Amino acid sequence: MTDPxxxxxxxxxxxxxxxxxAFVMLGAITVHALFVRIALRRTRxxxxxxxxxxxxxxxxxxLIGGAALFGLGxxxxxxxxxxxxxxLAGLTSPAFVFVGSMLLGxxxxxxxxxxxxxxxxxxxxxA
Amino acid sequence: xxxxxxxxLLGGALIGLSASALLLLNGRVAGVSGxxxxxxxxxxxxxxxxxxxxxxxLLGGALxxxxYPAALPSAGTGVPLFVVAAAGLLVGVGTQLGxxxxxxxxxxxxxxxxxxxxxxxxxxxxxxxxSTFYVQxxxxxxx
Numbered sequence: 214m215t216d217p218x219x220x221x222x223x224x225x226x227x228x229x230x231x232x233x234x235a236f237v238m239l240g241a242i243t244v245h246a247l248f249v250r251i252a253l254r255r256t257r258x259x260x261x262x263x264x265x266x267x268x269x270x271x272x273x274x275x276l277i278g279g280a281a282l283f284g285l286g287x288x289x290x291x292x293x294x295x296x297x298x299x300x301l302a303g304l305t306s307p308a309f310v311f312v313g314s315m316l317l318g319x320x321x322x323x324x325x326x327x328x329x330x331x332x333x334x335x336x337x338x339x340a
Numbered sequence: 341x342x343x344x345x346x347x348x349l350l351g352g353a354l355i356g357l358s359a360s361a362l363l364l365l366n367g368r369v370a371g372v373s374g375x376x377x378x379x380x381x382x383x384x385x386x387x388x389x390x391x392x393x394x395x396x397x398l399l400g401g402a403l404x405x406x407x408y409p410a411a412l413p414s415a416g417t418g419v420p421l422f423v424v425a426a427a428g429l430l431v432g433v434g435t436q437l438g439x440x441x442x443x444x445x446x447x448x449x450x451x452x453x454x455x456x457x458x459x460x461x462x463x464x465x466x467x468x469x470x471s472t473f474y475v476q477x478x479x480x481x482x483x
Contacts (some may be wrong), residue, residue: 265368
């Protein structure tokens with residue numbers, strides 16, 4: 214996944230489809246699903262006091278819209294966040310351009326101006 | 341590209357082990373977009389583990405560069421840098437709005453049988469395929 218050509222070959226269903234990425238997912242989920250069962254039988258993690266897991270359950274517009282935007286970017290460049298950070302070690306310009314603009318996108322979202330009841334708040338605040 | 345199922349399965353298993361270690365030891369979800377967001381938002385306390393995780397990703401990349409540089413090829417995709425920059429912005433905003441990426445939803449969420457993550461994963465797979473099709477075959481004109 215650190216080679217964006219491999220990701221593009223997975224997402225491109227025309228011509229030679231390369232299913233490798235599905236096997237990455239299969240390997241990761243098989244192993245992790247097993248450990249999730251083991252982990253959640255414990256009352257607490259080994260080195261921390263509590264498990265911090267996502268609590269939301271509903272499928273809303275933010276989830277689907279965000280995933281769609283993410284997918285559009287992922288398919289265009291062939292990078293998703295984790296492998297993109299790893300790919301920085303290859304010192305290639307696409308990896309640096311991608312991670313740089315991804316961080317801008319993350320920071321821009323986290324510090325977006327929020328307009329509530331005629332009062333604008335553009336300073337940093339916890340989400 | 342050539343289909344490489346065995347290295348893909350092994351690499352995937354390593355990703356699964358990494359996510360499992362973070363969950364078992366620290367009680368945290370290995371979602372890289374969430375880790376990046378939490379690391380750069382100083383208003384949130386305890387970002388230390390996030391920076392440590394990111395440092396690990398970078399060190400992993402450095403090890404690949406040293407022992408298996410074929411994983412980090414210098415050959416590009418042919419996608420122009422301004423498109424790569426736009427893609428990065430979309431990934432940055434999209435992952436924060438949608439609360440996760442391939443690791444958080446695709447690996448961790450699906451492993452916990454989260455319906456939200458299943459919906460997100462199906463959505464970004466379809467959007468990714470459409471985007472790849474457009475960029476590769478319409479924009480770049482590759483047949």
